[in-house]
Amino acid sequence: MIRWFFRGVAGRRLTTRYPRVSEPAPPGFRARALLDPTATNPREAWRVAQVCLPGALSLDLQDRLVLDAGRCIGCGLCADANGDRAVTMDPGYELATTHRARLVVGADAHEADTAAAALNGPFRRSLHIRHIDTGSDGAVEQEIAALLNPYYDMHRLGLFFTASPRHADVLLVTGPVTRPMEEPLRRTYDAMPEPRVVVAAGTDACSGSIWTAPEVLGGVDRVLSVDVYIPGDPPSPIALLHGLLLAAGRVRQVSAPRVNGAPTAAVARGAGAE
Amino acid sequence: MITLRDRTVQATALAAEIQRLGGRLMMLFAAGDDGARELCAVVRADDTLVRLRARLDGAAYPAVTPRVPAAHWFEREIHDLFGIVPEGHPRLEPLVRHAAGQGEVTVPEEDDVRLRHRGAERLAGPGVFVIPYGPVRSGVFEAAQFLVQTGGEDIAYCAQRLFFKRRGAERRICEVPLELAVLVAERVSGTSSVAHALAFSHAVESLAETEAPPRAQAIRRILAELERLYNHLEVTVRECEDASLAVAQAQFAVLKERLHRLAGATVGNRYLRGAVVPGGTRIDLDAGSVDRIAATLRDWERDWRGALGILLRTDSFLDRLVSAGPLSEHDAQDFGCVGPVARGSGIDLDTRRDLPYDGYSAFEVAGHSDGDAMARMEVRFQEVSSSLEVIREAVASLSPGAIRGELKSFTRDGALGASESARGETLYWLEADGAQKLRFCKLRAASFMNFGAFNRVFDSQVLTDFSFVEHSLGLSPAGCDA
Numbered sequence: 213m214i215r216w217f218f219r220g221v222a223g224r225r226l227t228t229r230y231p232r233v234s235e236p237a238p239p240g241f242r243a244r245a246l247l248d249p250t251a252t253n254p255r256e257a258w259r260v261a262q263v264c265l266p267g268a269l270s271l272d273l274q275d276r277l278v279l280d281a282g283r284c285i286g287c288g289l290c291a292d293a294n295g296d297r298a299v300t301m302d303p304g305y306e307l308a309t310t311h312r313a314r315l316v317v318g319a320d321a322h323e324a325d326t327a328a329a330a331l332n333g334p335f336r337r338s339l340h341i342r343h344i345d346t347g348s349d350g351a352v353e354q355e356i357a358a359l360l361n362p363y364y365d366m367h368r369l370g371l372f373f374t375a376s377p378r379h380a381d382v383l384l385v386t387g388p389v390t391r392p393m394e395e396p397l398r399r400t401y402d403a404m405p406e407p408r409v410v411v412a413a414g415t416d417a418c419s420g421s422i423w424t425a426p427e428v429l430g431g432v433d434r435v436l437s438v439d440v441y442i443p444g445d446p447p448s449p450i451a452l453l454h455g456l457l458l459a460a461g462r463v464r465q466v467s468a469p470r471v472n473g474a475p476t477a478a479v480a481r482g483a484g485a486e
Numbered sequence: 487m488i489t490l491r492d493r494t495v496q497a498t499a500l501a502a503e504i505q506r507l508g509g510r511l512m513m514l515f516a517a518g519d520d521g522a523r524e525l526c527a528v529v530r531a532d533d534t535l536v537r538l539r540a541r542l543d544g545a546a547y548p549a550v551t552p553r554v555p556a557a558h559w560f561e562r563e564i565h566d567l568f569g570i571v572p573e574g575h576p577r578l579e580p581l582v583r584h585a586a587g588q589g590e591v592t593v594p595e596e597d598d599v600r601l602r603h604r605g606a607e608r609l610a611g612p613g614v615f616v617i618p619y620g621p622v623r624s625g626v627f628e629a630a631q632f633l634v635q636t637g638g639e640d641i642a643y644c645a646q647r648l649f650f651k652r653r654g655a656e657r658r659i660c661e662v663p664l665e666l667a668v669l670v671a672e673r674v675s676g677t678s679s680v681a682h683a684l685a686f687s688h689a690v691e692s693l694a695e696t697e698a699p700p701r702a703q704a705i706r707r708i709l710a711e712l713e714r715l716y717n718h719l720e721v722t723v724r725e726c727e728d729a730s731l732a733v734a735q736a737q738f739a740v741l742k743e744r745l746h747r748l749a750g751a752t753v754g755n756r757y758l759r760g761a762v763v764p765g766g767t768r769i770d771l772d773a774g775s776v777d778r779i780a781a782t783l784r785d786w787e788r789d790w791r792g793a794l795g796i797l798l799r800t801d802s803f804l805d806r807l808v809s810a811g812p813l814s815e816h817d818a819q820d821f822g823c824v825g826p827v828a829r830g831s832g833i834d835l836d837t838r839r840d841l842p843y844d845g846y847s848a849f850e851v852a853g854h855s856d857g858d859a860m861a862r863m864e865v866r867f868q869e870v871s872s873s874l875e876v877i878r879e880a881v882a883s884l885s886p887g888a889i890r891g892e893l894k895s896f897t898r899d900g901a902l903g904a905s906e907s908a909r910g911e912t913l914y915w916l917e918a919d920g921a922q923k924l925r926f927c928k929l930r931a932a933s934f935m936n937f938g939a940f941n942r943v944f945d946s947q948v949l950t951d952f953s954f955v956e957h958s959l960g961l962s963p964a965g966c967d968a
Contacts, residue, residue, distance in 0.1 A: 215796045220733040226740060238751040242760065265666040287669055287760045292768075301754070344622050345629040347651040349676030350964035351757045354720060356626045358746070361739035375624035392584075392650045393629055396622050422670060424661075425654025446676065448756060 226362045228450070231463050235450050241303035242286040243451070244443060245269070247279035247317050251298040260299060263289040266415070266422045269299070278318030281307065282418040282431075285445040308442040308455030309465050312433065315418070315443060334407035335381055335460045338370035342380035344400050347428065348387030352414040352446035356384065364449045371456055377403040382459055383410045383436075388420040389429040401436055409459045411440045413452060418443050487692045488841055488902045490528070490537040497540040497547040500525060504538065505553045507531040510835075511822055513913055514550065514560035515928045516542070516568050523568065526928075528902065528915070530840075535902070542570065549575040556822030559938040582649045613637050621650045628963040632956075636949060644944040648937055651967040659927045664690070664764075667924065671914070672759045675931055675965030677720070680706075680713040681907030682914075682931070682965075683762035688843055689903025689916040690764035693896040701887040702766035703844040707880040708779065709758050709767075710844075710905070711873035716745040717908030717960070718866040718873075722797075724957040725863065729803045737793045741786065748782050751775075766890035780881055787874055794867060807860040811943040811955030814857055821939035824932045825910020826869070827959055830854050830862035837906035845883075846876070859958035866960075895921050907932055909960055931965030 228235050237243060245268065254275040261269045261277065268283035269290055277298060290299045309315060343356060359366040366372075374380050377400045389397060401410070412432040415421045418441045420430035432438050442455035457463040495503045504511060509531030518524045525547065527538040540547070549572035550557040561572040562581035572578065620631035631647040655674045659667045671686035672679040684706060691697060698706065719742035726735040746756040752775050753761045761769050771779070797803055813823070818831040828835055832855035839849040852868035854861035896918045903914040910932030917926035936959055943955055 213800070213802070216731065216733040216737075216800070219737065219793070219796060223740075238747070240754045241750055242754040263666070265662060265669050285669065285673075286755065288754065289666075343626045345627070345651070347653055348628065348964065349673045350628050350962050351676030351679075353626050353628055354677060355756070357723075358739070358743060361743050362736050363740065363743050373626065377622075387629075387651065388653065390651055390653060392652075393621065396629075396650075400622050422658065422673060423653045425657060428653055445673075445755075445759070446757065448750070 227365045227368065228363060230450055230453060231457055235305065237303040237305050239303065242288045242301045243304055243307060244281050244284040244286050244302050245279055245290055246300050246302035247277055248298050249276065249318055252277040253298065256294050256298065260290050260294040263293045272318055276318065278316065280316045282312060282315035282441060282443050283415060283421060284443065285415055285421060305448055305450040306454045307444060307451055308440055308458045310440055310458065312441055315441065335409065337460065339381045339456065339460050340372050340374040340379055341382045341384050341456065342374055342377045342400065342404070343384045343386065344397060346385055346387045346393040346397050347390035348414060348416055352386045355446045355449055356413065356452060358449045359452060364453060366453065369457065378405065380404050381408060382456065383408065384413055385410065385417050385432045386413050388416045388423045389432060389435050391427050391429065394429060394435055397435055409439045410436050411442065411455055411459050412438045413442045413455065414447055415443050415445045487697065488535060488904060490535045490902060492537050492539065494539050497525060497542055500527065500538060500540045501548060501550040501553045504529055504550060507536060511554050511556040513915060513928065513930050514557050516564045516570060517926055545569060546571040546573050548573055551575050555820045559934065582652060584647060584649065614642065630963040634949065639948050641944045641947045641949060644941045646937060646940040648963055649967045651964055653968070655968040656927045656929055660924045664922050664924060668763050674929065674968050675962045676757055677717055677962060678713065678907040678909060678912065678965060679757050679759045680709045680762055681905045681912045684710060684905035685903045685912040685914045687762055687764040687903065688905065689901045689914040692901035692903060693898050693916060693918050694894045695897050696765065696891055696894055698766040698844065699888045699891050700845065701885055702889045704880045704884045705767045705771055705889065706762060706844045707846065708877050709761055711876045712745060712749060713758055714873045714908040715870060716742050718870055719745065721866060721957060721960045725807065725954065726803070728953045728957060729806050731800065731803060734793070734797055734800065741790055741793065744782065744786055748779065752779065763890065765893045770889050771884065776881055776884065783874060783877060790870065804860065806951065806954050807863060807958065808858060810859040810951045811947060811958055812858045812945070813939065813943045817939060817942045821942065822935045823939050824935050826862050826865040827936045828910065829865045831857040837904050837911045841904045843905065859954055862958045909933055909962060910936065929968055931962065931968065933962045933966040937961055937966045
C-alpha cells in the first residue's frame, strides 16, 4: 500500500482548470458538423444531405441546408462530401444547451433568445447526479466515469454521483429511450425530490440519433421534459462537464455554432470551486 | 476472407449434426422470409468452418440445446423473434422480449440448463429472497438486470436479464445505404467500435471478394489494438475501484485517458469511430500521427509497467480476485465462451490467429488455466503487452500506398466477417441482393456468448464478490442487446 502512496504523490498535477481556463480539443477532433448557411450551394446541398445517416442535415423549402446538431454523430462524411466547404467539422467541446431548438442552424432558423444565458434553474453550487442508461452504446458511460479520473476530477467542482435517485438533483440520461427502459426512466424520475433537472447526454439521448426501429422511442424529451442537451457521439468529458455546470447555473451556454464569429466560452458566477 | 463449407441437413437432424461435427457453435439463427424460413448454424470444427442449413417446414423443430448447450440463448432468441418453437428446450422463456420494467420479478421455477447438468436442487425455503439488481444500478453502468437469489450472503442462484437496450441494429444495417451501414455497426457496442466496424467490413469485403490494401491493414491493426488497450484498462480500473484502491484506480484511469486522448488526436474521435470502412480505412496516418503514436505508447508502456508491477504485489487486490468467479474449462466450452473469458479458462482461441485478417501474423495467444477472475485479468495483462507489440510492428510495416480499395459489386450472396474485440470473437453474417444491397444481417457480439454463461460463474460465491466477478468478465450489454 505504501508503494501506491509514493506513486500517487510522485506524479505532477494533471487536473484541468476547466471551466476557469478553457480546454481546447485537439485539432481535427470531430465533435460535430458546423454549417455556414450563407455558403450553401443548392446543387451541392442535396448531395451533402444524402450522406447524413442520422438525418442531421436536411434541406429547407429553398433547398438550402439546415443542420440539426442534436442529431449529428460527428462522422464527418458531410465535410468530406461537400466541395464548397459549407459544412466543416467543429472540434469544440462546449456544445450543451438548454433549448433543443438552439441546436438547429439554417439560413432561416432563429437563434432562441436564451443565447449566452445561464440556465435559470434551481441550483447554484453542488449537484448530486443520478445516471440512467436507456439504451446507449456504452461509450458515453465510460466518458461519464472518466469525469472521476484525475484529469477532470469533477469532485473539485462539487459534482457527485449518488446511488439513489432519492438523493439526486440531476438525472443524467444516456441513450435513446428503448421501450423496455421507458418505465424505469419514469420511475427513476418520479423517485427524485424536487427541484430536479434532466440532462440528456449524447446525441442518442438528445434526438434518438441513428436509431429508427419501433423498439426505440427517440430522444429523452419524448418521455421527460429535458433541461439541458449535451450533444456528442459520445460527448467528451469536457462537454459533459460543461453541460453539468450549465445545469447548475454556473456557466453560460455558448452562442449557436456559426462560422462567422467563433463561439467562445463564457463563465458565469461561482464557476471555479477548486 | 473466410470460407464456409455449406451443408444442408434436415431440421430434425440439426442437433445431431452439430454434435457430430464436435466443434464450437459460433452462431445459430433463423434466416429467409416467412415463406421459406431456414435455420442456419455456423460451427467451427477442426480447422474448417461449416454452415449448416436446415429448411423449416413448420413452426417447430427439435431443440439443439439439450445436445449443444451453447445454443440456449440462440434458440430463445429465435423463439422470441420468429415464434419458432425449439421443442425440448430446457428453459424456453422470453429472452429478448421480456416484460421487464413492469415491476414483477421472479426467478423462473423451471430448472435451467446448469441445474439440470449437475442434478442440483433449487434453493428454497424461509429466508431465501431475490435481489432484483438493475436495470438502473447504483453507479454509472449500462442497463442490465441481475436477479440474485440469496439467503443473505451466499449467492444461491443468479439470473441475468438483458435486452433492455435492443435498438434494432441488424435491421438498421440493411435499411441504410451500404456506404453508411458501417456507422451503425460502430455504434452497436460503442467501446468496441473498431472491432464491430472490422467484422462488418470483412463481411462486406468478402461479399465483393476483395481485401483492404496493405497500408489500410496496418492502420486497422494499430486502431484495433489501441481499442483493446483502453478496454482492458477499463476492466482494470473497475477492478481497482471494487477493491477500494483509490490510488491504483486513479493511476489506471489516467493511463486509460491518455489512450483516449491519443485516439482523439489521431482519428478525431475518442472511441476511434469513423476510421474503418469496407475496402480499407477512411483516415490515413501522416508522419506526425505515427510519431505521436510511437512516442505516446513508449511513455505509456513505462508507466503501465510501473503501475502493474505494484498492482501485482498488492495483497488486497489479489485476495479479492484469486479464486473469485471460477469458470471451468468444461462450462466455458459448453456455453461457447469467447475472448479473455474463454482464454482465462484454458481454452486456446483467438480470432486474430484462428481466422486471420488484416495481416496479423505469428500471433501468440494469451492464456491461463485457473479460470477465476484473476486468470481473466492475467490474460488481459498479457494482451496489453502483445497489443503494444502488434502496434510497434504495424507502425514499422506502414508502407506507402492506397488506404482504400474500390469495392466491386458483390459476387457472393452470403458472407461471414469476424474480428477479435477486446471482449472476444465478433461476428457479422451478411446476405446481399445482387448489386450492392444488403438483404439480411445477423450480428453476434462477444458479450452475447459470455452473458449466456454469466450465471455459471456464481457457484459458491458471496454477494460481496459480485462486482469483482462481473467486471472480470468485461461484458458489454450494448453489444449483447444490439
